[in-house]
Amino acid sequence: MSRDMMSAFELYQPDTVEGAVELLGRFGAEGWALAGGNDSFDWFKDRVKRPKYVVDLGGIAALKGVRETADGGVEIGALTTLTEIERSSVIQNRYKVLAEAARRVASPQIRNSGTIGGNVSQDARCWYYRYGVDCYRAGGNTCYADTPEGQNREHCLWGADRCVAVSPSDTAPALVALDATMVVVGPGGQREVKAEEFFIGPNIDIERMTVLEDGDVLTAIKLPAEWSGARFYFEKVADRNTWDFPLVNIAAAMKVSGAAGAETVDQIRIVAGAVQCVPRRLTVVEEVVRGQAKTADTASLAGQSAVRGATPLNFNHFKIPLLQNLVMRAIRDA
Amino acid sequence: MADNTTGRGYPEPRFDSFVSKATSRRQFIKGVIFSGAAVSGGGYLLSIAGCSGQQGSAGGVERLLTLSVNGQMRPVDVLPNETLAMTLRYKLGLTGTKLGCDRGECGACTVLVDGVTNYSCSTLTHAVRGRAITTIEGLEGPNGELHVVQQAMIDELGPQCGFCTPGQIMSAVALLNEKPKPTRDEVRHALSGNLCRCGAYDHYLNAVMRAAETGERVSQA
Numbered sequence: 001m002s003r004d005m006m007s008a009f010e011l012y013q014p015d016t017v018e019g020a021v022e023l024l025g026r027f028g029a030e031g032w033a034l035a036g037g038n039d040s041f042d043w044f045k046d047r048v049k050r051p052k053y054v055v056d057l058g059g060i061a062a063l064k065g066v067r068e069t070a071d072g073g074v075e076i077g078a079l080t081t082l083t084e085i086e087r088s089s090v091i092q093n094r095y096k097v098l099a100e101a102a103r104r105v106a107s108p109q110i111r112n113s114g115t116i117g118g119n120v121s122q123d124a125r126c127w128y129y130r131y132g133v134d135c136y137r138a139g140g141n142t143c144y145a146d147t148p149e150g151q152n153r154e155h156c157l158w159g160a161d162r163c164v165a166v167s168p169s170d171t172a173p174a175l176v177a178l179d180a181t182m183v184v185v186g187p188g189g190q191r192e193v194k195a196e197e198f199f200i201g202p203n204i205d206i207e208r209m210t211v212l213e214d215g216d217v218l219t220a221i222k223l224p225a226e227w228s229g230a231r232f233y234f235e236k237v238a239d240r241n242t243w244d245f246p247l248v249n250i251a252a253a254m255k256v257s258g259a260a261g262a263e264t265v266d267q268i269r270i271v272a273g274a275v276q277c278v279p280r281r282l283t284v285v286e287e288v289v290r291g292q293a294k295t296a297d298t299a300s301l302a303g304q305s306a307v308r309g310a311t312p313l314n315f316n317h318f319k320i321p322l323l324q325n326l327v328m329r330a331i332r333d334a
Numbered sequence: 335m336a337d338n339t340t341g342r343g344y345p346e347p348r349f350d351s352f353v354s355k356a357t358s359r360r361q362f363i364k365g366v367i368f369s370g371a372a373v374s375g376g377g378y379l380l381s382i383a384g385c386s387g388q389q390g391s392a393g394g395v396e397r398l399l400t401l402s403v404n405g406q407m408r409p410v411d412v413l414p415n416e417t418l419a420m421t422l423r424y425k426l427g428l429t430g431t432k433l434g435c436d437r438g439e440c441g442a443c444t445v446l447v448d449g450v451t452n453y454s455c456s457t458l459t460h461a462v463r464g465r466a467i468t469t470i471e472g473l474e475g476p477n478g479e480l481h482v483v484q485q486a487m488i489d490e491l492g493p494q495c496g497f498c499t500p501g502q503i504m505s506a507v508a509l510l511n512e513k514p515k516p517t518r519d520e521v522r523h524a525l526s527g528n529l530c531r532c533g534a535y536d537h538y539l540n541a542v543m544r545a546a547e548t549g550e551r552v553s554q555a
Contacts, residue, residue, distance in 0.1 A: 003434075004436040005415070005420075006417075008413070008414070008415055008433070009414055009415055010394040010414060011394055011395045011415070011458070011460055012395070013395055013460065013461075023393075034458075037456055037457065037461075038434055038456055041437075041438070041456050042437060042438075045436065051360055054414070056458070056460070056461055058461050076394065083450075106527075107441070107526055107527030108451060108505070108527045109438070109441065109444060109451045109452055109453045109526065109527040110438060110456075112450050112451055112452055113452055114451070152546065156367040156452060191432075200396065203423065242526040242527065243439060243527075274369075285357065
């Protein structure tokens with residue numbers, strides 16, 4: 001129980017983005033940007049990560065809220081809670097896949113304080129990494145999960161590169177499917193990053209899950225008008241109906257034409273989560289399905305194409321038929 | 335015999351880590367309060383955190399704040415790394431809120447912040463400084479009459495050991511405040527962030543459905 005008390009830190013509560021960026025720039029590697037805290041406090045209570053300075057972004061009103069933009073899209077403040085996104089009528093009416101994804105995150109209490117910005121920039125959940133051992137992701141030179149007896153049922157099917165942890169977010173695949181753009185403010189000013197490029201794998205930097213570095217703040221997520229009101233599908237499979245991270249999840253956005261029962265998929269973006277260290281855009285499935293009739297046959301072919309090249313570890317073979325079936329359902333049932 | 339026995343055959347407990355032998359009880363308590371720890375049973379958790387008694391660096395949060403809890407304004411000295419659960423239990427004496435896992439994975443610590451459920455173990459007290467906090471102790475009426483959900487828990491034998499019960503009740507109260515006549519599935523969903531190791535889930539659902547059925551508009555918690 002005594003390990004549950006977090007190590008001491010100084011707490012700062014700026015009320016502007018500029019103030020937060022200035023503080024985080026000053027603190028560098030000893031600073032920590034805090035949103036809802038649902039990821040951060042686990043690290044702090046286990047004493048694995050011990051920043052000296054914590055900058056609480058929760059008081060910055062400009063980072064909260066869902067607003068429709070002049071170009072026909074929607075902009076979501078990074079500190080908007082998952083509950084607010086789940087219940088937003090704008091998101092439900094126009095970008096339902098994101099509301100469905102937000103609804104499946106964790107538990108109601110966590111959704112009430114957890115933020116979309118935190119959910120997409122959360123750290124890997126590999127239990128060896130979380131335990132605090134000196135693995136590659138922690139700056140060491142070993143991996144416990146990618147071994148013959150390592151407990152790796154939750155780990156990746158693709159992209160293994162010294163680290164086999166997966167992207168654990170439910171909202172991230174939905175945002176990639178929606179071709180969202182992340183707005184980041186850092187010491188060098190503001191920049192926009194496509195959702196697909198926001199998430200990075202160990203081949204780029206094994207110690208980070210996203211492009212965010214010390215001093216950066218994710219301020220907003222923009223959803224383009226292009227995919228507003230499209231046909232959507234989201235499904236998450238996890239051990240329990242609540243709390244658990246996905247074993248595999250799927251998010252799809254489609255433009256469909258034709259009469260009911262004889263539809264054609266004109267355009268599609270489909271993304272799988274928890275099978276790779278980043279949300280995996282299933283480009284092969286997209287090529288297979290684009291321009292085809294939206295039938296059970298197409299769906300079945302799509303499922304088979306989705307799992308080509310998957311390299312299972314010793315305990316996560318089940319993810320292959322699971323992903324195949326989720327892709328099939330997405331194409332067939334959207 | 336060692337010089338710290340009192341004739342009862344076992345030594346007096348020693349508090350060397352906190353105070354020298356020459357300090358009186360009054361001085362000890364003052365010192366403990368000044369150093370930001372708490373005097374109550376679990377307070378040792380706060381004092382071993384390595385926090386000094388001095389004010390933090392310029393620009394950091396002010397340690398003394400006034401928290402709105404159950405309709406009362408409570409002044410309290412709060413460390414930057416202190417969770418709401420710790421403050422409620424060890425500094426404000428409100429031990430109805432329980433610590434089960436302290437990791438946001440069980441729901442025993444559920445309280446309401448501005449009427450919305452929240453894991454108090456995973457919330458910094460400083461982050462909810464200006465908000466209205468409601469704990470299980472705040473549900474009873476002005477004359478001590480039980481909240482309709484509390485009464486329903488008794489009538490339907492909701493709890494077994496009772497440890498998850500405060501958290502379950504807070505989740506139920508938040509639901510009924512927003513949706514006075516939920517379906518059983520909606521109650522299931524609303525209480526999905528509260529675990530019960532005794533497995534009394536069905537009894538909790540019965541109790542909440544009964545509270546809803548009682549028909550009274552539950553007062554704003």
